[in-house]
Amino acid sequence: MPELNLTSAPAHLRHGSNIGQPLTRRDGVLKVTGRATYAADNHPPGMLFAVMAVASIARGRVTSLDVAAAKRHPGVVEVMTPDHKPKLAIDPEIKTNPFVFRMEVLQSHEVRYANQPIAVVIAETLEAATEGATLLAPRYDVQTALVGLDAGESYVPPVVGVGNPTENTHGDVEAGLAAAEKQIDATYETPPQYHNAMEPHAIVAHWNGDNLQIDMPTQGLMLSLGRIAELFGIAPDKIHIRSPFLGGGFGSKGLMSGPPTLGIMAAKLVGKPVKLVLRREQMYGPVGHRAPTRQRLRIGTDGEGRLTALDHHARTVSSTFDDFYEPAADASHTLYAAPAIRTSHDAVRVNTGTPLFMRAPGEATGSIALESAIDEMAWACGIDPLAFRLKNYAEVEPMTGRPFSSKALRACYDQGAARFGWAKRSLQPRQMRDDAGLLVGWGMGTATFPALMFQAEARAVLRRDGSGAMEIGAHDMGQGAWTALAQIAADAVGLDIDRVDFKAGTSDLPDAGIAGGSAHTATAGAAIHSAGAAVIAKLADLATNDERSPLFGAGNAGVIARDGRLIRRDDESRSESYAEILARAGVAEVEARGTGAPNPAAMEEYAMHAHGAVFAEVKVDPELGQVRVSRMVGAFAAGRIVNPHLVKSQLFGGMIWGMSFALHEEAVTDRRSGRIMNANLGEYHIPVNADVPPLDVITVEEHDPHVNALGIKGVGEIGITGSAGAVANAVWHATGVRVRRFPIKIEELLTQR
Amino acid sequence: MKQFDYVRPATVAEAVSAAAQPGAVYLAAGTNLLDLMKGGVSRPDRLVDVTHLHGLDQIETLADGSLRIGALVSNADLAHDANFAKSYPAVAEALLSGASAQLRNAATVGGNLLQRTRCAYFYDTASRCNKREPGSGCDARDGENRGHAVLGWSESCIATHPSDFCVPLVALDAVVEIEGRSGRREIALEELHRLPGQTPERESALEPGDLIVAVRLLAAARGxxxxxxxxxxxxxxxxxxxxxxxxxxxxxxxxxxxxxxxxxxxxxxxxxxxxxxxxxxxxxxxxxxxxxxxxxxxxxxxxxxxxxxxxxxxxxxxxxxxxxxxxxGTPARIPALPASPFASTSGAIHA
Structure with a gap:
């Protein structure tokens, strides 16, 4: 309940609301002073160091490991191999649910991809374990690796992404293309990319009898806990995971993977606490990546520039032993109003670690292709790219005909274009130069990401001293959950944020669901909101049923919780503090639980998506082909903005990632060996600070009554979409050269002078 | 990591003698060597740490007008030396375009000259590399090689030398001072690095124990x-x-x-x-x-x-x-984005 209160109270109190205020992150000081404890910072007494030996081949078998040599090395305690390891309770090849991926935990000598773990050396020091791993000097029976998008016969996977249909059809695409006045038919390629979270995957595992203490960064505490319980055959309540901070996850720390499992096995083998941290290059294999794609887009328009058909086909890869398919073509389901749309996928199997969700899975890869193609189509029609998008604006979700729960994309286009100055853009490419003679280009892209919800639970407490607590096993990957969720918690229980003991990040708290799908704030926030409402209701019962309370009899009129007091809704002069209510009732505290979950009825009725519009300016050296982004403006509508400061940072990060997608990122795979040749941050290029231009983010007002109780859509991933295409389209506008293979390289732009 | 001996000689002569033994290498800032060791690319038996040797961290103008730069001067200190930057601006610009600010603060002049190639196949110990393992073959030749050499390469090796600093130095006829087992000598920088031929493992004209102690830029180069x-x-x-x-x-x-x-x-x-x-x-x-x-x-x-x-x-x-x-004409100030085609872009943030 916002109210005007002209006191000297801090801004977030002045309006009586924590949600919506730009608080700086509450864990910031801990982080910049080195006191935030990340998983690998834990050193229980007696801890040993484990180092993985990984395969240098992509396909074949390990025929020998010199275990004796490794064991002779001073400090080496144990060597875990397929022949010497603790037995797991179940075969890790068995997929017990769709969120279980197969992992390599020394179950056989087979090698399925480069950098697959083939042994673990455990030693008293990191250095000894590292050298022990080298001394294993593995020998292999090598088979020819399957590499690249044409590695073998293609097939149509049963589903893509998480259970999405492989193929979707709306209307008659071939008829639409046949009837089109103008058509384009273009093929785009995106490379394999790796999550490269700044914090490598790490675990400190400590068995105490059959109790298991784990420090490990995870985006899914309860999913990880369930998987560990199943793999090691112990009850979930014997396991405690701490994951208070993640140094980034981006999808690669969502599900239990092989390396942390090996850490737990190693601790079991030696009977001591063990730490296992991946080296940077070891993150290029067993912990997921974004699969490469080749996407063909065929688009037709009528004489007015209205779409007649949109056909989007994506080829991708999966591993030889498991299934994850980048749902790239699905990006074409929601944005443009074509009477006929078809999306389809096929795949080949290659010797790679299984691909996985990576920040905006499907949307990122699909968006750069779709937005490039829309740009090409607009040019073919001789229409400004923004005007073309407005002409084909989807008033309802094109694929399903459902209305949108809310869609402020038109406002995003308007506000973004105005801020950018888009109206002054030349239609023709290669028209603009700066004072130094550099080519200047302007491009745009539409951003979109579904507004998802998972399931979560929270526990709220109000205490007699007037304080409160909110408990939820939520995950802070750096996005700011410690702050944003605490803001929601404070409003949920009607207390100042500093009076609420907000607990998150451990597995003994209520399940917050997975921090993924841009859904964590919405999902955990909804649980917090309902737990808060439930505990307030309990407190209100105590007061309104007690004739000694000024609120007695207010049950029908209701009460409002604000600033630690319950206030009679129809008479604000009658109120009582939480402390007074609890003291009189003679209870130390009241507690209640609440849940957050998707609303199936609303989902059936409405299409729920966040939207945005990104505008980019690039400069290109006309002779040398080097590209530099000189400014970007992104306008995003994502429902309620819980913390504008953190949201802006999230969107900045996404926009930089989009720019990285267009211009920098690529895992270079040796076409013969299947090995990643640039598995380090020196050579796997992401933008450095000097590459990042001034970024301008506009959060467009949007109220969505349908997505969830708080109207939150999520901003974790949308920033990438639109941005990658905007940069690519700006490069075309600067140079007149349409590059369809990403990242855009210097040599592609040397062709013209 | 492989165990190794670490010695810290007190004098250049001691350093030369300590490094002359098989398996010994010099350690300066280690910005390249330590990465190579961690990756198992370089597996020395002994590190001879020269960072504490006296007298190698000076920039001095000699009587003949040439500038003598000690091998332990850091890239950053050299680039920001006003006299140096004014006299040899292209060298300063090259230095500031290299690596990152953090690396430039650590990296040394001598080490920069001897940095190893960035060929991915050299770094990848699972690949064949004639430079790393003489006679094993070159997996770069038919591999991912869009960044490789277009001049002076051989079938044995197509790697490039990655230094920025060395490029203007060689243009300006820089001279390298070397302390070796048979005393001090000097050679033109152009003679220091070797083309691969059939012996890509021999990258420089240095003999075992040779220590680069200084680089000299001649007075004439100020012209x-x-x-x-x-x-x-x-x-x-x-x-x-x-x-x-x-x-x-x-x-x-x-x-x-x-x-x-x-x-x-x-x-x-x-x-x-x-x-x-x-x-x-x-x-x-x-x-x-x-x-x-x-x-x-x-x-x-x-x-x-x-x-x-x-x-x-x-x-x-x-x-x-x-x-x-x-x-x-040389700009009055080194651009915010040194050596970049975007150097003239206004409002650029420092690289």
Whole structure:
């Protein structure tokens, strides 16, 4: 309940609301002073160091490991191999649910991809374990690796992404293309990319009898806990995971993977606490990546520039032993109003670690292709790219005909274009130069990401001293959950944020669901909101049923919780503090639980998506082909903005990632060996600070009554979409050269002078 | 990590004798060596830490007007030395375009000269590499090689030397002072690095125990100070090695080029001095046509070693641009984005 209160109270109190205020992150000081404890910072007494030996081949078998040599090395305690390891309770090849991926935990000598773990050396020091791993000097029976998008016969996977249909059809695409006045038919390629979270995957595992203490960064505490319980055959309540901070996850720390499992096995083998941290290059294999794609887009328009058909086909890869398919073509389901749309996928199997969700899975890869193609189509029609998008604006979700729960994309286009100055853009490419003679280009892209919800639970407490607590096993990957969720918690229980003991990040708290799908704030926030409402209701019962309370009899009129007091809704002069209510009732505290979950009825009725519009300016050296982004403006509508400061940072990060997608990122795979040749941050290029231009983010007002109780859509991933295409389209506008293979390289732009 | 001995000699003579033994290597800042050791690419038995040796961290002007730079001077300290930057601006610009600010603070002049190639197959111990394991073969030759050499390569090795610093140094006839088992000697920097031929594992003219103690820039090289630039095309604005780079320096008298210096980086196993191009620029006016001609001369012998034919054309264009920039005159201040094609972009943030 916002109210005007002209006191000297801090801004977030002045309006009586924590949600919506730009608080700086509450864990910031801990982080910049080195006191935030990340998983690998834990050193229980007696801890040993484990180092993985990984395969240098992509396909074949390990025929020998010199275990004796490794064991002779001073400090080496144990060597875990397929022949010497603790037995797991179940075969890790068995997929017990769709969120279980197969992992390599020394179950056989087979090698399925480069950098697959083939042994673990455990030693008293990191250095000894590292050298022990080298001394294993593995020998292999090598088979020819399957590499690249044409590695073998293609097939149509049963589903893509998480259970999405492989193929979707709306209307008659071939008829639409046949009837089109103008058509384009273009093929785009995106490379394999790796999550490269700044914090490598790490675990400190400590068995105490059959109790298991784990420090490990995870985006899914309860999913990880369930998987560990199943793999090691112990009850979930014997396991405690701490994951208070993640140094980034981006999808690669969502599900239990092989390396942390090996850490737990190693601790079991030696009977001591063990730490296992991946080296940077070891993150290029067993912990997921974004699969490469080749996407063909065929688009037709009528004489007015209205779409007649949109056909989007994506080829991708999966591993030889498991299934994850980048749902790239699905990006074409929601944005443009074509009477006929078809999306389809096929795949080949290659010797790679299984691909996985990576920040905006499907949307990122699909968006750069779709937005490039829309740009090409607009040019073919001789229409400004923004005007073309407005002409084909989807008033309802094109694929399903459902209305949108809310869609402020038109406002995003308007506000973004105005801020950018888009109206002054030349239609023709290669028209603009700066004072130094550099080519200047302007491009745009539409951003979109579904507004998802998972399931979560929270526990709220109000205490007699007037304080409160909110408990939820939520995950802070750096996005700011410690702050944003605490803001929601404070409003949920009607207390100042500093009076609420907000607990998150451990597995003994209520399940917050997975921090993924841009859904964590919405999902955990909804649980917090309902737990808060439930505990307030309990407190209100105590007061309104007690004739000694000024609120007695207010049950029908209701009460409002604000600033630690319950206030009679129809008479604000009658109120009582939480402390007074609890003291009189003679209870130390009241507690209640609440849940957050998707609303199936609303989902059936409405299409729920966040939207945005990104505008980019690039400069290109006309002779040398080097590209530099000189400014970007992104306008995003994502429902309620819980913390504008953190949201802006999230969107900045996404926009930089989009720019990285267009211009920098690529895992270079040796076409013969299947090995990643640039598995380090020196050579796997992401933008450095000097590459990042001034970024301008506009959060467009949007109220969505349908997505969830708080109207939150999520901003974790949308920033990438639109941005990658905007940069690519700006490069075309600067140079007149349409590059369809990403990242855009210097040599592609040397062709013209 | 492999266990190794660590020794910290008190004098240069002790250092030379300690490093002359098989399996010993010098350690300065370690910005390259430690990565190589962690990756198992380099597995020395003994590190001879020279960072505590006295007298190797000075920048001094000698009686003959030349500038003597101690091997332990850091890249950053050298680049920010006002006298040095004024006298040899292209070298300062090259230094500031290299690596990142953090690495430049640590890296040393001597170490920079001896940094190893960035060929991915050299770094990947599972790949064959004649440089790492003589006679094993070269997996780069038919591999992912768009960044590899277009000049001076052999079937044995197509790696490039990654230094920015060395490119203007070689253009300006820098001299390297070496302390060895048989005393002190000096050689031209151009003679320090070797082309691969059949022995790519032999990267330099140094003998076991040889320690680079200083680099000297001659007084005559100051004559280019008003027309000297370094230009580096790379795949991001900082912390990336050159795809191709060039150092160009001109001495212009009465509207004509009295003397030109040109060297290329990122194209060969050594910083590539382009003397044929320098020759065609002597006594001609600094025109676009002359620079085009020089560019063709500089790359006459170039041939692709893989998917890198574009580097030849790119190198020609970079030569033309670097010469054009040099002819226009050295800027009063080193640009915020040193050596970048975007150096003239206003409002640029420092790289």
């Amino acid at each position: 280019f100070a008003t027309h000297a630039r370094y230009l580096k095309v790379r795949e991001r604005t900082s912390y990336a090695f050159a795809v191709v780079s060039a150092a160009a320096a001109l001495r212009i008298e009465n509207g004509k080029i009295a003397e030109a210096r040109l060297a290329l980086g990122g194209v060969a196993a050594k910083p590539w001095r382009a003397r044929a191009a320098e020759d065609v620029l002597r006594n001609v006016a600094p025109t676009a046509d002359a620079f085009q001609e020089a560019a063709w001369r500089a790359l006459t012998d170039a041939k692709p070693s893989g998917d890198n034919a574009f580097k030849i054309e790119l190198a020609r264009r970079i030569v033309v641009r670097a010469l054009t920039l040099a002819a226009a």
